[in-house]
Amino acid sequence: MSAFSVTEPSARSKGIAAVLVFLYAFITLLPLLWIISTGFKTGPDSISYPPKVIFTPSIEGYVNLFTSRTRINEEDRATLSPPANFAEAIVRERDMVITGPSRFGERFLNSVIIGFGSTFLSIFLGTLAAYAFSRFRVPLKDDLMFFILSTRMMPPIAVAIPIFLMFRSLGLSDTHLGMILLYTGVNISLAVWLLKGFIDEIPREYEEAALIDGYTRFQAFRKVVLPQAATGIASTAIFCLIFAWNEYAFAVLLTSGTAQTAPPFIPTIIGVGGQDWPAVAAGATIFLLPVMIFTILLRKHLLRGITFGAVRK
C-alpha cells in the first residue's frame, strides 16, 4: 500500500479526474469540432442522415462563402472557357459560375475594425480612469464607481430603442464610429472595475520610487504602472474583445450596409442558393479565429489575470 499523503492525490483519483476533464473538454468542444468539420464538407455531406463523421474534405464551403455565384444552363456551359482557377472549377461542378466576391470579406473587416477599435478605446479610457480612481482623492469616488457599475445592471439591449433613436438623430447609424462608441460604452464599466482592482494591487511605492528618482507622475504611470498592469490589461482586453466581437443584437438593429459586422451577416448566407450549411460553417470557423488567436496569445496573462488578487500575498 502506498503512503497516505494529504496533498498528493492518489493514482486512482488522478485517473478519475483525468477522465472527467477529458469528457468535459470533449462535450464542450464537440459543437466547435462539428462546425469546423461541416465547413469542409460538401453540401450533400453536410445534411446527410445519419451524419457523416468520416468524409472527403472539400473547400466548397469556403469558396461559396467568399463568392457570389449564378446558375448556368447546359448550352451556356459549353460556350465557357475552361475554369481559370480551383475555385472556378469547384463552382462549375455545381453548374454555377462565380459572378464576383461576396460581402463576407468586408463584413469580417468591419468586425475587426469595430471589435479591436472598441477594445482599444475601452482599455485606453478604462486604464486612465482606473488609475485615477485607484490613486487620487477623487470627489464622490464611491458614487462615481457605483454609477459606472450601474450601467451594467440591466442587459444593454434593454436600451436598444433609445440608442436607436439617438444614433439616428446623431447620424451614427450604420457607421463604424457609432458601433465603436456603443461597444466602448458597454465595455467601459467592466474595464474600469477590473483594471481598478489590478492597479490597486500594484504597490504605490513603485510610483513613489519613480517620483523620487526624478520622473514625472505621467512618466511613472507609463514606465512603472503600465508594465505592472500588463496582466490585468491583457485579460480585460480579452473580455472586452469577446463581447464586442460576438455582439449580435445591436449589430442587427443598428447596422445594415457599410458597418455591418460578421455576426448578423453569417445567417444571411443561408438564403443564397439554398441552405448552404458548409458556407455558414466556414464563415463561423473564420469568425472564431481572431478571438481564438488573441486568447491563445494572451492566455498566460489571462490565467494569471483571473486568479490575480484572489489570494492575499
Next chain:
Amino acid sequence: MAEIVIKGLRKEFGSFTAVQSSTFTVKDGEFFMLLGPSGCGKTTTLRMIAGLELPTSGEIWIDGEEVAQKPASQRDIAFVFQMFALYPHLNVRRNISYPLVSQGMPKALVKEKVAEVAKILGIEGILDRPVGGLSGGDRQRVALGRAIVRRPKAFMMDEPLGALDAEFREHMAEELRALHDRMRATTVYVTHDQLEAMQMGDKIVVMNHGVVEQFGTPQQVYDHPATMFVANFIGSPAMNFLPFQGHMARGASEVTLGDTRIETPQLQETAPGPDLVLGVRPEHVWLDDASTYRGRILATEYLGTSQIVTLSAPNGQIKARIPSARNVRTGDTIGLTFTASTLALFDKASGRALRTSVNAEVHNG
C-alpha cells in the same frame, strides 16, 4: 550633502492630525533617527521631507532652499522604502541606473557609475539578474544602490531593515552605518525599533501621536528622557515608574517613598502638583538589605550575564537588572536602593520630566 531644517511642520488628513507642528534640524552628514510607535507620524514626516506628501503647513528647508511645496523629483533626495520597491520588471542593473537615466545621463557614464556603486555594495555579481529572485539582503543592497548612485543631497529611509530576518538585520544595520560613515550623507531614518535607533543614530527624534516628544543624542534620550512616554519607549525593560505624592519645591533633592527618603538630582523648578512619578532605569536599582525601602521578589528572568528581577514594592512593580551571579529567591523580601544621579522626576498629569541639575540639556519637542 545638506542640512535639513523642519519648522512647524504639520499634516492633517481630513480631521485627523498626523503630525503636529514638528520642529527639528538635521545637521549636514548626520544619521538622524525618527523613532516612535506605529501611527505616531514619523513616516508621514519622512514622506513630507521627501515630497511624497504635501504638508498642511510648515516649512522644509533642504540645503538652504525651501521645498515644502515642491514635487519630489525636484528635491534631489533619495528614498529607501521598507519593501524596497525595486521595479519588478527591470533587472538589478536597470533598477540602479533608473534615477540616472531620468536625468538623461550618457550611457557610458551610467554604466561606470552603476559599476562603482555595485562595487561599494558588493553586488557586482548580480547586476544582470532579475530582482524577483534576490534574497532580502540583496534586495536591500540594490535599493541602497539605487539611492546612492545619484549622490543626492540626502537619504530618506523608511524602516529599511523592517522586512529582513532578525539575524540578518543586525548585519545589515552595521553595513548601513558603515556605508553612512563612508559617504557622510545626511540621512533621515524612520524606525519603531528603539535598539536600532540607539545603535545607528547620531541623533534621535522620538515622536508620539504626531508630536515630537524629544530630540537629542541616543545617550541624552536614554539617560534623560524628556517625557514619561520616551522613558517608557526607550530601554528594555522600560524605565520603572514609581508614582508618589509630595510637594517638591525648587532646590529639593530628595523624595519620600513610604518612610524612606531617597536622594534625587536637585530640582531646578517647583513641581506643578503633588502627583509626581519617580523614574528609575532597571540597571540603577540595587538589592541592598540595609535599605528600608523593601520589595518582594515576584520573578526572575535569566539573561546570561545579567538577570531581570521583578519586585513588588509599595509604589508599584519594579524591575531590576542585576548581575546573574547574585542569588535571589522568588518570594523573598529584600531592600532596594537607587543610583541617585540617574533618577528622573515626572509630573504625572503632563508626563513631562521636571528640570533637575542633570537634564538641563534636554530638548523637549
